[in-house]
Amino acid sequence: MTENQKIIKELKPFIGQVWEKAGFHSPTTIQSYAIPAIVENKDVIAQSPTGTGKTLAYLLPVLNKIDPEKKSVQAVILASSQELVMQILNEMQKWSEGSGIRGASFIGGANVKRQLEKLKKHPQIVIGTPGRVLELIKQKKLKMHEVKTVVLDEGDQLLVPEHIENIKQIVKSTLSERQVVLFSATLPEQVIHIANELTKEAEVIKVEKDETIKADTVNHIYFLSEQRDKIKLIEKISRLEKVKALVFVKDIGNLTVLAEKLQFKQINVSTLHSDMNKMDRQKSIREFRDGKTPMLIATDVAARGLDIEAITHVVHHDFPKDINQYVHRSGRTGRFGASGTVISLVTEREERELKKFAKELGFSAEIKRFHGEEIVDPKQTFSKKR
CATH class of the missing domain: 3.40.50.300 (P-loop containing nucleotide triphosphate hydrolases)
Incomplete structure (x- = not known):
């Protein structure tokens, strides 16, 4: 022993x-x-x-x-x-x-x-x-x-x-x-x-880094996008296979707009913010936890302390205000050494900020793009089917 x-x-x-x-x-x-x-x-x-x-x-x-x-x-x-x-x-x-x-x-x-x-x-x-x-x-x-x-x-x-x-x-x-x-x-x-x-x-x-937990099971990736086009990426993320994604937005206004646009496109999402009553909050969390919805869109305040098993992706729709917020949000996936992916949707200015965070926290953030419903490297080429 x-x-x-x-x-x-x-x-x-x-x-x-x-x-x-x-x-x-x-x-x-x-x-x-x-x-x-x-x-x-x-x-x-x-x-x-x-x-x-x-x-x-x-x-x-x-x-x-x-x-x-x-x-x-x-x-x-x-x-x-x-x-x-x-x-x-x-x-x-x-x-x-x-x-x-x-x-x-x-x-x-x-x-x-x-x-x-x-x-x-x-x-x-x-x-x-x-x-x-x-x-x-x-x-x-x-x-x-x-x-x-x-x-x-x-x-x-x-x-x-x-x-x-x-x-x-x-x-x-x-x-x-x-x-x-x-x-x-x-x-x-x-x-x-x-x-x-x-x-x-x-x-x-x-404890800066827990050596008993393999942290290399979490991938940090990002997509370059104009603010107005981020919704298209969220839509694609929601359609990934076996996805259970927690999406962070900076305030209730942004959250409401994003949720309404997704629902208009027939994408079933749960939401979580501090103006919701207790029953609605519990229902949202339950439906996401049970896999009835593939995506939970939340503000930072409402998601504090949220511990849901097997979250596959954490998505920064709105870029974190500082490095601590990046750490808090990102830690919702890959818990206890499970694998997970952290996705940042960034403008060119935010890309520079993300690279600073990556350097300070000691990980590499890789740029990706979508090819159909798959996440691929930007330089990856695909031959056309005849």
Whole structure:
């Protein structure tokens, strides 16, 4: 047994059982660093690329600490979007099987009465959006006096002006001997600065590239196109064989126009943006996840934390505003070493920007074109059939 495998063996037996059932072999790099640190009650500030197993890196040691005999809340996990909250809850339920540990989700916009009913069932782990969690604390419905661990998932999205005060108040409402853990795919300087204020002598873990996951399974390609012609390329991508494509657009206006044009051409797509109600968002994600639609068109805000298995292509319809956004978006495909393709639809100006990103991130972006319904190299020639 390797040192890495021992990390899981040393956790409670129910975790090891689910690990074996899931068919996992060794922990990923972020898991092998973070799990022991969190088990030892250290505060942690961790950065690792999207798709490297960050959720389990904090979830397994948090579950390991929970006393299922106690009826009080012992850990709070905060996330910036409803979708991410629900995904964390699903993972928590999967990994706590047979342990007697209960979790509950609390999100803005949901029925408050129903959420209070959840608290009556005495969850030991609370997973929620900052606004709603703080609201329940202020109403004295959510008691924080036994909370030992606070987790900030996608920390760079939580430590922003709209959430920061709520986060600080939530952390302050817990035990003075609390543990604060922050995870993110990117950690800008200002986020590290705020994270240091919330933590005590935190162990900073930075994984630039996970060597346990073969990253060379993701291809980065691009098509040169005028802005107005990008829709034709999206149309062709939607018709690729066995495609499951997540398409990123910069705002709701662009998304609506693109979706309407595709639907007019009888192309069935799902959409995801922050102005949609909860039911419509869930329906969109479900239809895309189940393969009823080959393409999900989303804004960056709505797609944060979205974890859908087997996404074959991530498409940058609107070019990312910076390198961090490129990393976040692109990490939705090729998760845990699966293969995937990242497609950028770029104008000449954006092509220069993409090449800069590629150089900085250490990959090569290859230009392609369509020949009929196939993606080919631009110089590839085809003989005419007689």
